[in-house]
Amino acid sequence: MPAIATQLRLAYTAPTEAAHPRPFRTYYYGSGATFAQWSAIGRAASLRGAARAALIRLIDERAVKADIYNEDGVRIAWLSRTRDRISVYGV
Numbered sequence: 805m806p807a808i809a810t811q812l813r814l815a816y817t818a819p820t821e822a823a824h825p826r827p828f829r830t831y832y833y834g835s836g837a838t839f840a841q842w843s844a845i846g847r848a849a850s851l852r853g854a855a856r857a858a859l860i861r862l863i864d865e866r867a868v869k870a871d872i873y874n875e876d877g878v879r880i881a882w883l884s885r886t887r888d889r890i891s892v893y894g895v
Contacts, residue, residue, distance in 0.1 A: 827875035828854040832867040843867070851880065855892070858883050862890050 826847035834843040844867070848854035851872070858870035862885045872881040872894075881894035 824875065825849065829873045830854050830858050831871045831873070832858070832861055833869040833871075835868050855881060855883070859890070859892070 824847075826849045828848040828851055830846040830848065831842040832844040832846065833841070846854070846857055846861075848857060851874075854872045858867075858872060861867040861870065862883055865885075868885055870883045871879050872883075874880050879894075881892070883890065883892050885891075
């Protein structure tokens with residue numbers, strides 16, 4: 805009986821991207837900041853939590869603008885503050 809030559813190879817499977825437990829990202833901008841110059845990033849488990857956290861930062865004047873993105877990277881809401889008004893869009 806002829807000898808069977810076998811060669812062992814390691815099978816590599818790339819890890820799949822696991823869902824993040826806090827899929828909503830919020831980018832905060834300070835005064836005079838442009839779109840590319842965010843000053844902080846926040847994470848939240850729900851849209852409500854992300855909007856609440858952004859509103860608190862705007863009220864405390866720690867940010868001038870906040871953009872909220874979903875797990876797919878699509879901007880779904882944004883908040884902005886002027887001297888006497890806080891505007892909320894998309895929530």
